[in-house]
Structures are given as C-alpha cells and as structure tokens.
Amino acid sequence: MSAEPRAPRPPSQARIAARAVGRSLAASARSTGTVLVGAGRRAADWAEPVTGVVSLTGWLILLIALVAFIGAAVFGWIELVFLGATLLAALLVSIPFAFGRMHYRVQVALQPTRVVAGERAFGRLAVTNIGQKASIPSRMELPVGAGLAEFIVPALPAAGEHEELFAVPTSRRAVIVAGPAISVRGDQLGLLRRIVRWSDPVELFVHPVTARLKPSAAGLVRDLEGEITKTITDNDISFHALRAYQPGDPLRNVHWRTSARTGTLMVRQFEETRRSQLALLQCTERGHYASDDEFELGVSVLASLAVQVIRDATRADILTEHLTLRTATPTSLLDDTSRIEPAVDAFESIRSFVRDRTKRLPPPSVAIIIAGSTVPLGEFRSAETVFGPDTQTLAFRVEAGATSRIAKVAGTTVVTVGALTDLAGLVGRVRP
Structure with missing residues (x-):
C-alpha cells in the first residue's frame, strides 16, 4: 500500500520570528542607506564651491600623492614620501592663484547673426572692468561651435575696456553657438581652475545655399483662388444644385423663389473648392x-x-x-x-x-x-x-x-x- 502524502508542517514560531527580524533589518538598511545618500549629496553640495575648483588633473595629483604616502608606510620606501610631498606641495602652491575676484561686464556679439554657408561672419568679445580698482590680467575662454577660443585680458583700469575680434567658421550649414564666455583663474599647471560665467550663449545661423525660383512655379502651386472638386458641401461659393430642406440646414441657404414656386423649402448645394x-x-x-x-x-x-x-x-x-x-x-x-x-x-x-x-x-x-x-x-x-x-x-x-x-x-x-x-x-x- 502506498503511503499517504504528509501535510506540510506549519512554520515554527522561531522561523516566523526570524523572517520578521530579517524584513525589519532589510527595511532599516534601506532607510539608513537613503539617509546616508541624502547626507552625502548635501555634503557634496556644501563642499562644491571648494571641490569644484580642483580640476581632473588636480584630483589625479592628489590621488597619486595619497597612494605614494600609503606605499611609503607599507613598504618603507623613502622615495615615495618625497614623491607624495612634492605632488602635495605643487597642489598647495597652486591655491593662491585661484584667489581674487574680478568685476567684469562681458558682451559677446556676432555680426551678422545670419549668413549663407560660405559667407564670412565675425564675432566680438568686449570686456569692461566695472570695478572701482584696476583688475589683474586674466584668461577668457569662449566656446565657438566645436572649437574653443582663448583670449588674454590684460590689466584694466576702472571703467577700462578690452576688445577681441574673431572669425567664425561658416563653411557648412549649421547653428553655431558662441559662448558662454567664462574667465579662468588658476595655476599654470591647471591643477586648480576657478571658472566664472560672464555671458549667455548667442547663436549664428548658417543657412543653406538656395536657388531662386520663379513665382508660382509650375507643379508646386495650384490656383490660389481655389480649385473646384466633386465633393458636395452645404457651404461654399460654387453653386451645384437644389435639394429639399432638412432640419438643421442654415436658413441663409434657402432658395426662397424656388421654395415659393414649389411650395417646399429648397436649399442650395455647392461644389467644394480647395485652396492649395x-x-x-x-x-x-x-x-x-x-x-x-x-x-x-x-x-x-x-x-x-x-x-x-x-x-x-x-x-x-x-x-x-x-x-x-x-x-x-x-x-x-x-x-x-x-x-x-x-x-x-x-x-x-x-x-x-x-x-x-x-x-x-x-x-x-x-x-x-x-x-x-x-x-x-x-x-x-x-x-x-x-x-x-x-x-x-x-x-x-x-x-x-x-x-x-x-x-x-x-x-x-x-x-x-x-x-x-x-x-x-x-x-x-x-x-x-
């Protein structure tokens, strides 16, 4: 005789408690992770004015210096200490170059703003010192399309102005964006880059070359007054026939003379006309x-x-x-x-x-x-x-x-x- 299948045993109280504890721990971990991520983002936003000044090269130098110090501690190599100290000193020396504040008014203009492909277009960058004191020399960067134009702005007295002219490549049809103009302060090695945006981008439309066609060229345009079709409609200008009035027809289409003669309300029908x-x-x-x-x-x-x-x-x-x-x-x-x-x-x-x-x-x-x-x-x-x-x-x-x-x-x-x-x-x- 075959044995009867056993009914599944209900889970024990210990197993139920373990599952509840596991779900509670998982929920707590998710909640803690969310809190930590939010705190990390807030800390990053708070530190961004400082960390945002360090360029990719600067972060790489800092990482190499840290690895060098760790390697010196693990292997006891004094050479790694000198390497890390040198890199860290270079980063520290670059800090003063990022300090200082400029008071500029920067204008970027393109002339003309629309050209045909192949025509010449020029741009103008005007920098005015609106501060009360003379400014120190600075570097301006201006993206122009896929390229980048760099200009050195000399020291300007109060209300002094410096102007730079540049050519815009217009050999092919495109929308060329010039700007925004930014000033860059930092060291010569590019470890620190303090960037300030001074203008909004402006657009130059390079139109395609076109051919001049004759007005109302054949094949493109039909009768501008409308051409008559075979579609019948109740409202148009080309009269077609009369029919008996139906509820809902507009009274303005009633043909009163025919209605009086036949004793039945008759309305006009029209052939539909269409504009091109x-x-x-x-x-x-x-x-x-x-x-x-x-x-x-x-x-x-x-x-x-x-x-x-x-x-x-x-x-x-x-x-x-x-x-x-x-x-x-x-x-x-x-x-x-x-x-x-x-x-x-x-x-x-x-x-x-x-x-x-x-x-x-x-x-x-x-x-x-x-x-x-x-x-x-x-x-x-x-x-x-x-x-x-x-x-x-x-x-x-x-x-x-x-x-x-x-x-x-x-x-x-x-x-x-x-x-x-x-x-x-x-x-x-x-x-x-």
Whole structure:
C-alpha cells in the first residue's frame, strides 16, 4: 500500500520570528542607506564651491600623492614620501592663484547673426572692468561651435575696456553657438581652475545655399483662388444644385423663389473648392544619401522650394523625420533648416515616414518628397499610395554630379537634381 502524502508542517514560531527580524533589518538598511545618500549629496553640495575648483588633473595629483604616502608606510620606501610631498606641495602652491575676484561686464556679439554657408561672419568679445580698482590680467575662454577660443585680458583700469575680434567658421550649414564666455583663474599647471560665467550663449545661423525660383512655379502651386472638386458641401461659393430642406440646414441657404414656386423649402448645394495645400517632406535618413555633400544638396533643394512656396503665400507643411519647420517667414524657415541633422533608423521606409508625418495633416493638393540617390525609385512610388487620388506626388531625388532630368514612374513625377543650379529650370518644366 502506498503511503499517504504528509501535510506540510506549519512554520515554527522561531522561523516566523526570524523572517520578521530579517524584513525589519532589510527595511532599516534601506532607510539608513537613503539617509546616508541624502547626507552625502548635501555634503557634496556644501563642499562644491571648494571641490569644484580642483580640476581632473588636480584630483589625479592628489590621488597619486595619497597612494605614494600609503606605499611609503607599507613598504618603507623613502622615495615615495618625497614623491607624495612634492605632488602635495605643487597642489598647495597652486591655491593662491585661484584667489581674487574680478568685476567684469562681458558682451559677446556676432555680426551678422545670419549668413549663407560660405559667407564670412565675425564675432566680438568686449570686456569692461566695472570695478572701482584696476583688475589683474586674466584668461577668457569662449566656446565657438566645436572649437574653443582663448583670449588674454590684460590689466584694466576702472571703467577700462578690452576688445577681441574673431572669425567664425561658416563653411557648412549649421547653428553655431558662441559662448558662454567664462574667465579662468588658476595655476599654470591647471591643477586648480576657478571658472566664472560672464555671458549667455548667442547663436549664428548658417543657412543653406538656395536657388531662386520663379513665382508660382509650375507643379508646386495650384490656383490660389481655389480649385473646384466633386465633393458636395452645404457651404461654399460654387453653386451645384437644389435639394429639399432638412432640419438643421442654415436658413441663409434657402432658395426662397424656388421654395415659393414649389411650395417646399429648397436649399442650395455647392461644389467644394480647395485652396492649395502643399506637403513638403525631406527624408533625412543618413543611409539614403551617398555623401555628406549630397545630403547638403538635399537640404538646399528643400530650402529653395520652401522659401518660394512661402513667398507665394501657399499653405504648406514642411517636415523631416524629427522637425516641423516654421513657415511664417522665409527667415524663420531658413533658421530651422540650419538645424536639420541626418537621422539614423528613424523609419523603416520612405512610405512609413510619409505616412507617419502626414497622418495628422489635411489632405495636400501637392506632396513633394525629397531623398537621396541611394533610394530605389520604387520607394517613391510606394509613398504615393499614402495619399488620395486628388493629391499630385512629386519626388525630388538628389544625386550630386548626375545629369538633371525629369521622369515618370507610374503616377509619380521623379525629378533628379544633380546640381542646385539646375533646380530652377527643372521646377519650371514640371507639369502635374
């Protein structure tokens, strides 16, 4: 006969008590850890005015000195004592160099604040001593883009001013940030660095090179007074027909003469008219462009088309994977084009990019898609299926150095742009 399974024994009182003690100790440890971490952060914040002056090199010197003293105590090597004392003395000698207070007014200005890539731009750093006494010489650092400009400010009398001019590199489209200007006090070895910020950063917009297009270029803009569609609506300007009145119809649409003649209230129906609505999209996926120059050509094509659309007062939505560009003025649009950066794996295809970025927009009358030379023509064709039959799709395929041409791929017009100088002629030949 098989033995009956035994019922599990209930835990003993000692085991229950041990578990309760363990949970209590764990909770106490967590609470103590939280308190210690908070106390450590408060202590670090309190000591930051002092510890923040020590540079990374200074902390490394201090660590080596400490290791040297420990090694001397363990191994009895007198050489390590001399090494640690020398390093510690160097750190102590650097302390007086960090003392002192300056009274400056610092201004950073860029002239001009907006340029086209390749044009010259200059910056001005003006330092004024607003203190009551003469200042001692100091060093100013000014980040400019990815670089760092360093200036030596000589001793200035009260109300004295020192000015430095510098050139800003503008060879490529970008938003170049100059500043903030900081003064650095410290020793020549860089063990201690006392930094004071004197100004806010300023921006220089390097706009892309653009081509001048003709007003109301063919293929981009339709009738600004509105074009008639086959959609029937109750409010518009193009009369279509009469129908019987239904509750809720506005009385202003009642055709009183016909109503009096038929004895039945009749209201007007209209054909819907639409203003031109443009969707201009640039795919900035890095893998869709053969080179950086080709990517910049794509941005220039986008900027050229967008600026002319804004000048023509056409309603437009201008988009990339991560940006919705402002269309209030050409200047604001060009400022935003300066911020366009290549995207990496933002969308799996151009079709998914176009679908996602236009799903909340009104149906456009013209959709323009800009991409690089590595995109297959079939990708442009698939993007056309995102829109309805009333939308004309144009694809601008930038291919630096290629022969500029216009071709039809199914219902999509594909414009290959090999050079920006060809853009005006190509746009003039496009027929939707």
